[in-house]
Amino acid sequence: MVRPPLSPAERERGRRLGELLRSARGPRSQAAVAAASGVSLEALRKIESGRIPMPAFFTVAALAGALGLSLDQVASALSAKSDDVRRTA
Template identity: 65%
Template sequence: MVRLPLTPAEVERGQRLGALMRQARKDRSMFEVAVAAGISPETLRKIETGRVATPAFSTIAAVASVLGLSLDDVWSAINRPMQASGRGRGSDERPDRLAS
């Protein structure tokens, strides 16, 4: 399977997702949250740093659940800057994609 390069919007959205999760984790350890979500601490570290910009939906859902975030809140938070700038699904972007 050939993986297409990420668009700048996808990279930015991944960075916002990581920042949101880092902020929601507060004082909890990365290890504690990762284990509770059923993922490796390294996977959570990559998401939080934006190195994995498009994690699988099930991963996002599991981490969000552990952090007490609704998926609606996650979606709203990671897409807010694009909506505010008037950018949406333009011709230069692929449809919104959270999972690869």
């Protein structure tokens, strides 16, 4: 099965997710957050860099939990800016 290409808005949302996770991680290392969340270090690196713009729900939930973020906070941070992107497009 071939996936359809991601839209520019989906790619932008992935970049913003990466920024949110990096910001919430603060001075902690990626390795520490990966270990605390049960997500592989490589997956975390790719998500933070935007190379995985649409990670699985449970991956996001595990990272959010390890970083002290609620899923509401994550959704709010990403949807608020998505609305801005739609208004300017």
